[in-house]
Amino acid sequence: MVAKEATGRAKPGRAPAPPGRRGRPRQAEVARLAGVSQATVSLVLSGRDLATGRPISAETRGKVLDAARSLGYVPDPAASRLAAARNNLLGVFSFTATFPTDVRHSYYPFLVGVEQEAAAQGYDLVLFTGSSSGGAGASGAGALNRVRLADGCLFLGRHAPADELRRLVADDFPVVHVGRPDDAEGLAWVGADYVSASREVVTTLAGLGHRRVVLVREDDEAPASTDRERGFLDGLSASGLPAGPDAVFRSGDLRRDLTADRVSAWLAEGVTAFVAEETDTGTAWRALRAAVDAAGLDCPGRVSLALLGSPPADLADEPAPMGFDIPRPTLGAEAVRLLAARVAGEPARGTLVACAFRPGTTAAPPAGP
Amino acid sequence: MVAKEATGRAKPGRAPAPPGRRGRPRQAEVARLAGVSQATVSLVLSGRDLATGRPISAETRGKVLDAARSLGYVPDPAASRLAAARNNLLGVFSFTATFPTDVRHSYYPFLVGVEQEAAAQGYDLVLFTGSSSGGAGASGAGALNRVRLADGCLFLGRHAPADELRRLVADDFPVVHVGRPDDAEGLAWVGADYVSASREVVTTLAGLGHRRVVLVREDDEAPASTDRERGFLDGLSASGLPAGPDAVFRSGDLRRDLTADRVSAWLAEGVTAFVAEETDTGTAWRALRAAVDAAGLDCPGRVSLALLGSPPADLADEPAPMGFDIPRPTLGAEAVRLLAARVAGEPARGTLVACAFRPGTTAAPPAGP
DNA sequence: CGGTCGCGTTAATGCGCATTACCTAATGCG
DNA sequence: CGCATTAGGTAATGCGCATTAACGCGACCG
Missing domain, CATH: 3.40.50.2300 (Response regulator)
Structure with missing residues (x-):
């Protein structure tokens, strides 16, 4: 039966019991107590017998379950995961x-x-x-x-x-x-989906009656920025509003270029709403607010504002701007x-x-x- | 050398390559690439060679390390743990x-x-x-x-x-x-450390000149509650103030029992400051504030208030109460x-x-x- | 110049469980 | 009644790594 004591070597590989494993019973012990083999214990405890059409008699099941319970057996997750070749x-x-x-x-x-x-x-x-x-x-x-x-x-x-x-x-x-x-x-x-969300903001503004809207954005090429611009332009078109290049105000230094005068000029041209892109620092939105304030314009009485995203955390107290929130969860x-x-x-x-x-x-x- | 093909059995136990492990390199592959044995790889990668006075030549080390790096080897946490080791x-x-x-x-x-x-x-x-x-x-x-x-x-x-x-x-x-x-x-x-923190709040109040202070708390026995009460009483004693049982107002239904009249009565008795315990719902603090408001008392003009913890999130806008914050990080x-x-x-x-x-x-x- | 170290490396082994090839007995079937 | 099935279970094997006895090989000693 057994036949491989060929090598008379001793047994290396014996590792010291690691913490957390001490007196923990293993399937082998459950098996001994139940009078069955370790494999049977594994089958019963994993419920794999029923699942894979590999029936185990109710009697054996019972013995195994009892033995496991009485020994307080708990599977070792490391071993399970190793054998199952996936670690979840x-x-x-x-x-x-x-x-x-x-x-x-x-x-x-x-x-x-x-x-x-x-x-x-x-x-x-x-x-x-x-x-x-x-x-x-x-x-x-x-x-x-x-x-x-x-x-x-x-x-x-x-x-x-x-x-x-x-x-x-x-x-x-x-x-x-x-x-x-x-x-x-x-x-x-x-x-x-910044595109759709931005479009919705614009069409909503159009629905309120705004006929000229300007997007304020920084001067970069991140997908997040271009998507918003695209949605913005889509929204204008969908609402039958002019979506020309002058509908977008782009600057590398908004704090400098977006002045109260600039805003007033837009108003004179018939612009009634402004939309700012969202950035991690909130630069566009801050600059827009500052310019509108400086121009002494009431919001939303005189101009409507919207932010293509969520306001920066430090402005959370201020009145919520129209816009959209990224559903992070x-x-x-x-x-x-x-x-x-x-x-x-x-x-x-x-x-x-x-x-x-x-x-x-x-x-x-x-x-x- | 090899000598145990005795049993002509086939090889069971071979699990089908499950998802999630795909190309993950193992020590054996690193070993093959480096031209050494798996054991050597284990020794080198675990640094166990230096530690246990089992030196591995620098050349071999280098080969192993290079191979591991180029293969992107990472130890399998389950296997490490099973083999009586740590997995970080x-x-x-x-x-x-x-x-x-x-x-x-x-x-x-x-x-x-x-x-x-x-x-x-x-x-x-x-x-x-x-x-x-x-x-x-x-x-x-x-x-x-x-x-x-x-x-x-x-x-x-x-x-x-x-x-x-x-x-x-x-x-x-x-x-x-x-x-x-x-x-x-x-x-x-x-x-x-609720005890020390609560004591500090009380001694600070005493330092401001308050001679009678009352603690408002719910009627439970959680360590968090009893600790705060202990700190409160400690603080009173340390400040030479009376720490009798009437310094603590305890109720199972503060919203009902902590009335404006009750507060007024305390004031008449010389109480000038109130301290509320913190609970997950903020009940004590809410009840205290409500009663003080109902009594038409100015805070901190007429009475001083303190909260043994942080205010509930929904009251974050209100003026910060004296108290302490748990340094969660x-x-x-x-x-x-x-x-x-x-x-x-x-x-x-x-x-x-x-x-x-x-x-x-x-x-x-x-x-x- | 044979024997011994010392050093570097490897072969063999087991951790605890899941899986599967194989075995035995009981049963079905023509 | 002989053979094929099915039921119920077992033995063997490996997952990937850590560990350690043993091995091979020069250097060194006597």
Whole structure:
């Protein structure tokens, strides 16, 4: 029967019992007590017998269950996961440092959705911090490799090192980027639908009676900016309003260029509403408000204002501007759903999540002439 | 050399490559690439060669390290742990559901500290989702077991299933509870020092000239409540003020019992300041404010008020009450520090974290007679 | 110049569980 | 009654890593 005592070697490999494992009973002990084999214990306890048409007699089941209960058996997750070749872990990698307050405002609401959906899908979360030299890997090159310990990973933040990310994607490691990337080559992503949301803001203004609206934006080319502009222009067209180049005011230094005089001039030309893009610093919105205030204009009595996004945290007390909010929890949940699909083998794709329109109190029908 | 093809059996046990592991390189592959054995790879990567006086030549080290880097190797946490080692993962298990807004306010600030300190100590975090049917285990019995995958785990929330937690502790699994538990039997914990903070509030009031102060509290026996009362009474004694039983007003229904008349009566007796305990709902503070308002008393002109904690989120706009804030990030960081120590083998202990005194605008010297 | 170290490396082994090939007995079927 | 099934269970195997006895090979000693 047994026949391999060929080598008379001793037995190496015996490791000292690690903490947390001490007197814990194993399946083998349950098996001995129940008078069956370890394999049977595994089958019964995992319920795999019923599922896979591999019936175990009720009597045996009972004996095993009793034995397990009386010994207080609990499965070792490490062993389970090792044997099952999957660890039920989803990574969340954030490039932005954790400290800045402005990030926390977007990161944690997002995390709420991630957490909820991950739990629903049966995954636990591993948080990788881009800053600091966390975990095994340093922060330099190869830092992203840490995430391979999970079954898949979410990436947040604009400053993702493209090459390293590409490497992961090339290795077929399931990855989902949060925020539409510049170059979505084979990369799965979820993003907010700025185009539709911006369009809705504009059509709503048009519905209030505004015939000339101006968009105020910074001078960059981020997808987030161009999407908003596109939505803005779409909205104008859809409302039958002129969507020419003078409907957009673009400047690299809004604080300097967006003056009270400029605003007054627009009013004289028939402009009755202004729309600011959202940026992480809220520059456009601040400049717009400042200029309108300086011009002594009442809002929404004299001019209507809207913000294509949420106001910066420090302006949370002021009256809510018309605009839209990014449903961060939803975004997080959608990201997890997509990632789970990737892990399950589905191909990469991009997904847009609708934003929530916010009526606010800064818009009203235009004043009479 | 080889000699055990004795049994002509086929090879069972081969699991089909499941999703989620795909191209993840293993030590064996690194070994092949480097032209050494898997054991050598393990020795080099774990740095165990230097530590245990088992030197590996610099040349071999280099080859292994290069191979590992180029393959993007990361150890499998489950395998590491199974083989009696660490995986540089710390768990965070929260019992309270994550959704309720009131929880987010305390959970995420705490997480900020945890994250930062974990990164500093070289750990990554695993978020075990307590709510919902998370991870491998259901939410029922044995749900806590998932945490054994990590090297240790933080537990948040009051509703920790004592028996399961006890089991982990009994198995010598490193655990740190956040919040002083009712029964700290062998359990490591971190908590806020309500006693000292409450005392400071009282002595500050006394320093302003108040000679009679009343504490308003609900009728329960949570450590958080009794600690505050103790600190309150300590503060009175330390200031040479009467700390008799009539210095504490205790009621199961403050909204009903704490009336304007009652407050007026206290004033007539010479009371010039009131202190409310903090609860999750802010009941005591709300009731106190309502009564003072109803009595038409100016604060801090006529009476001084203080809150032994932070005001509830919905009252964040109102003037800040004198009191103290729980330094949640610090608490989180301290929890991680303690957990890391436990993982390293140090014995369990409890730790108190000092709260930050908040002057606020609701306290002033007592009005003249 | 044979024997011994010392050093570097490898082969073998097990952690606890899941999986599956195979085995035995009881039963069905023509 | 002989053979094919089915039911019920077991033995063997491997997941990926850490550990350690043993091995090979020069250097060094006597």
